Amino acid sequence: MSTSADTPHLPPRRAPAAAVAGLIADCLAAAGLARADAETVAALMAEADLTGADGHGVFRLPQYVRRLRAGGFNRAPAITVTRTAPATALVDGDNAMGHLVVRRAAETAIDIARETGVAWVGVRRSNHAGSAGLYAEMPTHHGMVGIYSAVASANHMAVWGGKDLLLGTNPLAIAVPTGAGPMVLDMATTVVSYGTVKKHTLQGLPLPDGWLVDRDTGEPITDPAKSANGLLLPIGGYKGAGLSLMLGLLAGVLNGAAFGRDCVDFNADDVTVTDTGQFVAAIDIDRFVGRDRFVAEIDRHLADLRASARLPGVDAIRLPGDRRRDCRAERSAAGIPVPAALVAALDGVAAELGVTPLFGR
Template identity: 40%
Template sequence: MFSYQNLHQFTQHIFQSIGCSAEDAKLATDVLLSADLRGVDSHGVARLSGYVRLWEAGRINAAPDVRVVHETPSTAVVDGDWGLGLVVAPKAMAVAIQKAEQVGTGWVSVRNSNHYGIAGYHAMQALSHDMIGLAMTNASPLVAPTHATERLLGTNPIAVAIPAQEQPPFVADFATTTAANGKLEILQRKNLEAPTGWIQDAQGNDSVNPHELKAGGALLPLGGETGSHKGYCLGSIVDIFSAVLSGANYGPWVP
C-alpha cells in the first residue's frame, strides 16, 4: 500500500527523469493518479511504464512546443509536438475553456499527441468554470468492425462532464468497446480470463484469452452480439472528431 503523496512524488520523478519539466511532470502525474483515485486502475499509475516505453521508442517528446496552429473565435487546432497526451490534452482543454468564456462555446482538436489517460479528467476541467466538458480521443487500432476481423479503430473513449449546482456533477467516461484495453492488461497481470464478449481471436471467434490481441485478435465494439454496430459507429465518430478534423492519423493508420 502506497500513500497518494509518495506515489505522486515517485511518478513525478519518473516523468522528470525522461526530460519533462517540473510543471509538465506534475501535470502528467495529476492526470495519471486521478484515474486511481476514481477507481480506474487500468488508466492510472499502472500505465506509467507504458509512457516510458513510448519515450524510449522515440514516440514521445518530453519537452514539446504545444501551440495553436489554427483558430477561430470558438475553435482551434492544437499541435502537441508529440508531447505526452497527459500534458497536451489539459493545455488544449484550457484553450477550449478560454474560448467558451469569450464566445459561449469552445471546440479544440489536437494532432501530434499521445495517450492522454482517462478522458474524464479532461472533461471535468470544465466543471470549475460552470461549463459542460466533452473530451474524446482516438487510439491505436485494436477494434474490429461488427462481423469482421481486421482491426480498424481504437477503443476511442468519450467523456462528458455536466455541472449540477449543489449536487454532484454528472460524469460519464467510457470506451466505445465492450472493455478498454487496459482492462485486459489487468487480467493479464492477474492471470485471469476475460468475460465473453470482450474480445475475439484472429478468425473472429469469441475468446476469453486476455492475451488474444498479441496473436492478431481484436477488441469488440460496444453493444454486444446484436448491437455492436452502434458501438462501432460511436468509435468512428470519435475518430473523425479527434483526428480527421485536426489532420492527425486516424483509423488503421494510428501508430
C-alpha cells in the first residue's frame, strides 16, 4: 500500500457513490467472493462513506482484499441462524465477511421483533463489519428502535490503569426513527476509532493530543508512525473503559465469541479466524406508545433541544446523527472524498486484480 510519503498532500478527489460501490464489488469478486455477496458488502461500505464513517468504507478495501486472498475470510460461508427462544437467536457467521453476518443478524432481529415485540440476536464466528450505525439503523425503517454493539476486531485499549491490550474500541450504536429520518448515535468507547488513527497514518497527519498514549511511558503520542505502540484512551476515563468491558462481554462472551486476550488483531494477521462477536437488538415501537406518537414526541423534544440557549461560542446545537444526515446529503450530491494517498492505494489494488480503477469509472 502506498503511503503519504509517496503521495503529495493534494485535496481529496470526489467519486460518485456508485463508482465507489462498483470498485469495491469488482475487487471483492476478483478476490474470490461470490458476486452477490461482494455487492452486498460493497453497498454497506459505500453507505459508510456516504454517512461520513470514512474509516469503515472504501478505506478498508485493500485490507479486506488482502485477507480474502490469504484465506482469512471464508469466501463461501454457510451462515446459520438458530432460534434459541421466542425473542432470541444466535447467528453463526462461519467466518464470513462481517457485513454479511451482521446484516443477517439485523434482518433476523427485525423479523423476530415483528412477532414478539423485542428481539436480541447474538453473533459469533463473524468478522469486522464496518460502521456500527449501519446495523442499528436497519430496524428504524420498520418502525423499530435498533441497537448494535461488537467486540472490536483488534484490542487497542487497556483496562483502566493497565497497559496490556485487552479491550477494544467496542462500539455502541442506537437508532430511533424521527420525522426527518433515523437519528443514529454511533460511537466508539475510545476517544476515537482505530480506523481514524489508520486514516491519519496513511495520510501522514499528526494525531491530536488525547487520542493515544505510549504503552511504556504513558506520554501522549502525536506521531502517527508511533501509533502501533500506543493505547487508545477511553471516553470519559474509567467510565469508557467500563463500557467497553461490558459491551465486550455481551457481544463476545455471551455469544461464545472471542474477547480479551483471545481476540485476533486482524490488522496484523490476515489468516487466523477472528471469531468476532456482535449483537443486534430490535424493539417494535408499536408495542409501547405506537410509532406515530413516538415519532411526534421525539420530534417535539428534539425541537426543544435545538432551541435551547447556547453557551458562548456555540453556533448551533448539534444532536446525534445530524452530521451523519448532512454528510450523506452532501456526498450524495458532490461525491465521496477520497484522499490522494488512498487513491494511490486503491489504484494499486485495482491494477493487481485487473479491475477498472476508481477514477476510470
